[in-house]
Amino acid sequence: MLSRVADNLYWMARYLERAERSARLLGVQLHLMLDHTPGSEEERWKRILESLSLTVPKDVPLETGPMSYYLTLDPENASSILSSISAARQNARQLRDHISSEMWSQLNRLHLRLREPAFASILNTDPNELLRQIVDSITLFNGLTHTTINRGESWQFILIGRHLERASLVSTFTSTHFRTFYKKKEGGAVGENFMEWVGLLKACSAFESFCNHHTADIQPKLVAEYLLLEPEFPQAACFAALAVNESARRIAELNEGPHSPLLMRRAGKLASMLRYAEIDDVLADDLHAFAASIEAHCDLIHAALYSSYITFPLESAIAA
Amino acid sequence: MSTVKTEKSDVSQKQSQESSHSAFDSYPLDKGIYDEMFVEEGSPRKAYKLLHRRLRELPHEDIKNRQQAADTAFLHQGITFAVYGRKEGTEKIIPFDLLPRIITGAEWDHMEKGLTQRITALNLFLKDIYGPCKIIADKIIPAELIYTCPQYRREMRGWRVRRDIYVSICGSDMLRMPDGSFVILEDNLRVPSGVSYMLTNRQVMKNTFPGIFRNHHVRPIDHYGQSLLTTLRELSPLGRSEPTIVLLTPGIFNSAYFEHSFLAWQMGIPLVQGQDLIVHDNVVFMKTTAGLKRVETIYRRIDDDFIDPVAFREDSLLGVPGLFNAYRAGNVNLANALGTGIADDKAIYAYVPDMIRYYLKEEPILHNVETYLCVRDKDRQHVLANLDKLVVKAVGESGGYGMLIGPQSTAAQRAEFADKIKSNPRNYIAQPTLSFSRSPCFVDGKMEPRHIDLRPFILFGEKVRIVPGGLTRVAFTRGSLVVNSSQGGGSKDTWVVND
Numbered sequence: 001m002l003s004r005v006a007d008n009l010y011w012m013a014r015y016l017e018r019a020e021r022s023a024r025l026l027g028v029q030l031h032l033m034l035d036h037t038p039g040s041e042e043e044r045w046k047r048i049l050e051s052l053s054l055t056v057p058k059d060v061p062l063e064t065g066p067m068s069y070y071l072t073l074d075p076e077n078a079s080s081i082l083s084s085i086s087a088a089r090q091n092a093r094q095l096r097d098h099i100s101s102e103m104w105s106q107l108n109r110l111h112l113r114l115r116e117p118a119f120a121s122i123l124n125t126d127p128n129e130l131l132r133q134i135v136d137s138i139t140l141f142n143g144l145t146h147t148t149i150n151r152g153e154s155w156q157f158i159l160i161g162r163h164l165e166r167a168s169l170v171s172t173f174t175s176t177h178f179r180t181f182y183k184k185k186e187g188g189a190v191g192e193n194f195m196e197w198v199g200l201l202k203a204c205s206a207f208e209s210f211c212n213h214h215t216a217d218i219q220p221k222l223v224a225e226y227l228l229l230e231p232e233f234p235q236a237a238c239f240a241a242l243a244v245n246e247s248a249r250r251i252a253e254l255n256e257g258p259h260s261p262l263l264m265r266r267a268g269k270l271a272s273m274l275r276y277a278e279i280d281d282v283l284a285d286d287l288h289a290f291a292a293s294i295e296a297h298c299d300l301i302h303a304a305l306y307s308s309y310i311t312f313p314l315e316s317a318i319a320a
Numbered sequence: 321m322s323t324v325k326t327e328k329s330d331v332s333q334k335q336s337q338e339s340s341h342s343a344f345d346s347y348p349l350d351k352g353i354y355d356e357m358f359v360e361e362g363s364p365r366k367a368y369k370l371l372h373r374r375l376r377e378l379p380h381e382d383i384k385n386r387q388q389a390a391d392t393a394f395l396h397q398g399i400t401f402a403v404y405g406r407k408e409g410t411e412k413i414i415p416f417d418l419l420p421r422i423i424t425g426a427e428w429d430h431m432e433k434g435l436t437q438r439i440t441a442l443n444l445f446l447k448d449i450y451g452p453c454k455i456i457a458d459k460i461i462p463a464e465l466i467y468t469c470p471q472y473r474r475e476m477r478g479w480r481v482r483r484d485i486y487v488s489i490c491g492s493d494m495l496r497m498p499d500g501s502f503v504i505l506e507d508n509l510r511v512p513s514g515v516s517y518m519l520t521n522r523q524v525m526k527n528t529f530p531g532i533f534r535n536h537h538v539r540p541i542d543h544y545g546q547s548l549l550t551t552l553r554e555l556s557p558l559g560r561s562e563p564t565i566v567l568l569t570p571g572i573f574n575s576a577y578f579e580h581s582f583l584a585w586q587m588g589i590p591l592v593q594g595q596d597l598i599v600h601d602n603v604v605f606m607k608t609t610a611g612l613k614r615v616e617t618i619y620r621r622i623d624d625d626f627i628d629p630v631a632f633r634e635d636s637l638l639g640v641p642g643l644f645n646a647y648r649a650g651n652v653n654l655a656n657a658l659g660t661g662i663a664d665d666k667a668i669y670a671y672v673p674d675m676i677r678y679y680l681k682e683e684p685i686l687h688n689v690e691t692y693l694c695v696r697d698k699d700r701q702h703v704l705a706n707l708d709k710l711v712v713k714a715v716g717e718s719g720g721y722g723m724l725i726g727p728q729s730t731a732a733q734r735a736e737f738a739d740k741i742k743s744n745p746r747n748y749i750a751q752p753t754l755s756f757s758r759s760p761c762f763v764d765g766k767m768e769p770r771h772i773d774l775r776p777f778i779l780f781g782e783k784v785r786i787v788p789g790g791l792t793r794v795a796f797t798r799g800s801l802v803v804n805s806s807q808g809g810g811s812k813d814t815w816v817v818n819d
Contacts (some may be wrong), residue, residue, distance in 0.1 A: 003607045004596050093398070093572050096581035097591050101397070108398045153609065255610040309609040317612045318600055 001153045003310045005098055008091040009154055010305070013161030015088035019081045020138045021169045022052060025203040026071055027131040032199050033064065051176045051203075052169075054079055068127050072134075073120055081134060082114045100148035103141060110137040153254050160247040160305065167240035167270070168298040170204055174227050174237075175291035182220050182287075190218055197223060204235045224287060225279040228294075237294055238274035244301060245271035251309065263304040270297040342376045343383065343767050347760060354498050355769060356421055356759035367422045367817055374532050375419070380765065387418050387762055390528045399520050401805055402575045414517060415810030417761045420525060421772060421792040425539075425818040428788055431494070431502060434686030435776060436784045437676060439490055442507065442663050443780065444679040446486035449662060450476045460678050461671050465695070468746050469668065470716055471510075471661025473624065475631065479648060483782075486657040488551055489619075490778040491515070491790075495689070495756035503687050505773065507672070509656065509664040511621050515777045516579035517811050518791040519544060519586075525813040538815040539788040544777070545586030548619075551781035552587075555653050556617050563616035566592045566606060570622050570638045580621050594622070599642030602649040617653045618643075624658050666715040666749045667693050690752055694745040703750040704741065707734045710750040711801075712741070725801060727753050753801070759812070761794055771795040773803050774814065789814035 029048055033041065045062040048071070049055070056062070057077070060070045074080045089111040092104055113119055114134075122130040149155050177200045181193045190197050197218045201207040204227055213233075214222050230236040248267035274294070282290045307313075344362075349355055357368045364372040375383070391413065394400075400411035423431075448455050449466060450473075456463045466472055491512030493505040522541055526533050549565070556563035569580035571593050584591035590606065597615065598605050605612035620627060626636040631644035646652045662668060670691040673684045692699035692710070703710060707726055714722035724737045741748045758769035776790030792812040793803035803809040 001609045002590055002592065002596050003609055004593065005590075006609050090572065093577070093581070094591075097585040097588075104398065105396050109396050112395065251609070312607075312611075314598060314600075314607075314612075317607075 001157075003312075005095060006153065006157045007310045008094045009098065009157040010161035010310075012088045012091040012095065013158040014165040015084045015091070016138055016141065017162045017165040018079075018169065019084035019088065020135060021166070021173075021203075022071065022079075022081050022084070023131045023134045023138075024205060025051060025173065026068070027128055027135075028199045028203045030064070030068070030127055030131075032195060035195060037195065047176060047180060051173050052079065053172055065124075068123060072127075072130065073114065073123060085111050085114055085134075098154050100144065102144045102148055106137070106141045106144055110134070110141070113137070153251065156247045156250045156254070160244055160251070163240040163243040163247070164298050164301060166235065167237045167244065168295050170227055170235060170237045170240070171291040171294040173200065173203060174224060175288050178220070178224070178287050184283075190220065194218065200227075206233065206235050209233055221279055221283060224283065228282070228290075229274060229277055229279060231275060238271075241267075241271045241274045241294075248301075248305075255309065263301065263308050266297065266301045266304045270294065270301060273297070343378070343380060343762075344372075344376065344760070347767050348769060350758075350769075352498060353755050353769075354496055354500055354757040356496070356757055356772070367424050367819075370535060371420070371422065371532065383418065383762060384765060386528045390416055390418060390524050393524050393527065394520070397520075399517075399578055401578060402573060414805050415794070415796055415808075416521060416524065417770075417794055417796075417810055417812045418525075418528065419760055419762060419767075420813040420815045421759050421774075422536075422815045422817055423774075423789060425816060427502070428539075428816045431686065431776065432786055432788075434684070435492060435778050435786060437680065437682060437685050438492070438504070438507070438672065439487065439778050439780050439784060441672065441676040441679050442490075442509065443484065443486055445675045446657070446660060446663055447480070447484045448679075450486075450659065451478075451480070455675070455678060458678070460674050461668070465667060465746075466662065469662050469665045471624070471659070471665055473659030473662075475644065475648075476657070476659040481657045482555055482650075482653050485555060485780055487660050487663070488555060488655045488780045489548070490780070491775045492778065494686075494774045494776065495754060496774075497757075498755055501687075502774070503689050504672075505689055506666065506669060507664045508775075509660040510623060511656070512775075512777070513576040513579050513621075514775055514791040514793075514811075515544060516582040518777070518787075518789070518814065520582070521791075521811060521813040536815060536817050538817055541787040541789060544787045545583065547779055547785045547787065548583065549587040549589070551779045551785065552617050552619055552655055554781035555655055564606075564614060565617040565619065566590045566597075566615050568592055568594070568597070568618050568620040568622055568627075568640075570594075570626070574621075576621065583619075589619075594638045594640050597640045597643070599640060599646050602642070602646045602651050604640070604643065604646050604652045615652060617655065619655050624661060627654075627658070661716075666691075666713055667695065667746070670749070689754065692750040694741050694748040694750065699750075700741065700745055703748075704738055706750075707738060709753060711753050712737050712748055712750045714747055715749060716747070723802075725753065728801075756801070759792075759794070761796070761812070763796070763798075768798070770798070771801055771803065772812065788816035 025048065029044065033044065041064065042062040045067050046056060057070065060066050070077050070080065072081045075082055077083060089107050092099060092107050096104060119130065145158065149158070181196050183189065197220070198207055201210050201223060206227060210223070210226050213226065226233065226236065228237045231238045231242060233239055245267040248263045252261070252264055349358055349361055357364050357372065359365055394413040394416060400413050403412055445455065455461050456466065487509045489512065491508045491514060493508065494502045495505050496502050518541065552565050553563060566589055567580055567584040569577060569591060571577065581591055592606055596606050598607060598612070604615045606615050622638055625633045627639045628641060628643040629636045629639050630641045647654055670688065670693055673688055676682055676684045692703050694700045694703055703712065707724070708729070710726045712724040712726070724733060756771055756773065759772045760767045761770040763770070772792050772794050774790050774792055776786055779785040792814045794810045794812055795801055795803045796808060796810045
């Protein structure tokens with residue numbers, strides 16, 4: 001497979017994962033604002049931006065109307081959902097010979113839909129409807145991907161992109177949330193912020209699954225464990241890291257060649273870290289440092305993927 | 321392709337036989353212009369009779385809905401082209417007209433012979449001009465006309481390309497004259513585009529009007545991708561049966577990017593950009609996740625000037641450094657060859673009939689449009705005196721740019737062109753303003769005549785392969801003679817039907 005094609009597949013998947021997670025987070029947060037909750041609206045928007053690793057924009061007021069637009073449909077914001085979808089489509093345009101026509105057409109339609117004036121007007125009247133439509137579209141795209149793509153390299157580069165982005169996002173969501181709502185000294189009780197904890201789980205599409213697993217008795221420790229260390233739940237960082245590891249192994253297998261085992265080492269390191277960590281240790285120590293370490297590992301895996309398969313030094317390739 | 325109408329609804333329309341008025345009411349005919357559908361008012365040509373009757377039976381609303389469905393299909397599938405000079409990434413669909421253009425089997429068979437003759441002569445010309453130059457020695461074509469052409473590549477002198485095939489992919493533009501005959505307006509021998517629209521028009525047509533389509537026994541065109549692949553395989557430098565063939569595109573901001581990805585996908589070959597290729601020891605490789613992989617044939621959709629910054633324009637970021645040397649070393653083949661632009665220069669065009677007589681000892685089957693070369697004194701005087709009647713074209717331009725259409729021009733424009741012609745006569749030719757054929761098109765809810773041309777696509781490998789028909793382009797602006805998509809032109813499906 002062309003290195004550039006691998007790169008396009010990887011980024012298409014990352015951008016889509018990011019768009020979907022942003023839409024879900026935003027939907028949950030807008031919902032939470034309907035209830036009377038302690039803390040100011042401004043603080044909430046700052047938290048949302050931080051969850052998405054974004055800085056506070058200078059010229060956009062921290063209020064529901066402007067911020068919703070900024071995060072969804074603002075073409076000037078390179079991290080808005082619209083921009084993420086455009087970027088995913090830009091990558092997909094270079095993959096027309098690798099992805100199915102159904103996949104392409106679905107993504108193209110979402111891209112066009114986001115730019116319709118009629119669609120933007122829904123943002124004012126019913127933002128949750130707009131976000132739901134975006135999530136549905138992406139879900140449909142993922143389903144088409146699942147049913148139409150060859151399970152060779154194309155699939156593995158999509159999976160590794162999707163799961164790397166997911167591992168990184170879910171740990172940032174969790175860490176940002178804990179910074180505000182986890183009261184260590186008070187024994188970590190949920191207290192008056194019960195809805196916020198439900199919100200965190202919902203933003204990670206984990207609420208129902210969590211209740212199934214642990215009942216609705218929401219304890220911060222169990223939430224952290226479920227979102228970071230649960231190996232069987234697809235939105236959890238641990239599950240994502242195991243998937244990254246598996247894809248790294250498959251990619252190496254499919255490209256028997258002189259590549260360094262760097263990618264496999266790094267992917268394996270993150271997977272074991274999350275597979276064998278104990279939540280009591282994480283909380284006793286420092287959850288934020290733990291989350292930061294997950295992100296740092298994600299960056300290292302990205303760098304290894306690039307140096308092994310995408311921007312490898314030509315001298316070594318010619319020598320081989 | 322999404323099916324936009326079911327077969328059933330297509331048939332059920334037959335019931336509503338007599339709608340109160342026909343879509344062709346008040347459709348104007350002009351004595352001096354050949355109408356593709358009508359001989360005279362109310363009486364369609366034989367090949368169009370069935371289509372005409374079916375269209376009259378269809379309620380107006382229905383045609384409109386189908387047109388909308390077709391437009392949506394193009395947009396959703398991203399069958400678009402990029403418009404230059406606007407914000408980066410502006411994509412537009414090429415307006416598609418629902419009504420097919422019909423060519424009879426007999427007309428096509430004649431055309432096919434003529435096109436085969438022409439491509440054969442043009443390839444012999446290129447072989448000669450980059451070799452012994454007999455045609456110059458024999459004073460058929462003046463030497464200075466060749467050497468002053470910016471598309472002439474000295475680098476190609478003195479060596480032979482594989483199988484002596486310079487042009488393996490050609491798209492010739494043809495017009496139908498008032499007497500019903502076809503003439504050649506120009507040959508596109510560099511990187512002709514449009515074939516993807518021919519193929520997608522057909523797919524959309526089949527989905528939109530399945531019932532009408534089925535009854536016409538239209539000659540199929542869907543094997544184009546396979547024919548192209550076979551042609552490219554025949555050009556492989558190592559003569560291996562499974563050579564690595566790639567399609568080289570300038571990238572997603574190129575106006576024809578859709579076509580590049582479409583063709584690569586149809587042929588099942590990698591679509592590469594300049595950055596994906598590397599030349600080492602005069603061998604071309606592509607960068608893959610498994611390391612470097614050798615490339616043997618490149619169907620390149622990048623112009624000569626931009627293909628190799630070492631050999632040609634050094635500011636090109638699209639090309640592959642060192643590609644030309646690998647090409648000359650015989651380690652990779654390019655389709656089309658470099659330097660083919662000399663043969664579709666609009667001044668050289670005037671000599672194609674002479675080439676056919678000279679190389680093939682045959683009379684041309686298809687005729688040229690009368691052409692005045694401003695570089696000849698007598699021609700230039702005639703052109704300058706008749707600017708208001710002629711169409712003036714810059715010899716190296718394409719896409720409808722750099723043109724003066726005399727009868728539709730202002731005095732200021734004519735003065736501007738007169739100056740240009742005087743200061744650089746070699747760069748201009750002129751042709752009479754042609755009254756080429758019109759075809760009914762569905763415009764703003766009714767049938768109106770619009771000028772159309774035809775671009776058949778010719779492949780030259782071990783033998784000549786032409787899929788029946790080609791791309792029919794439409795000048796959608798009323799009265800306009802410019803069919804280029806960059807100038808607001810559209811297209812139609814083109815049917816070759818057996819008589």
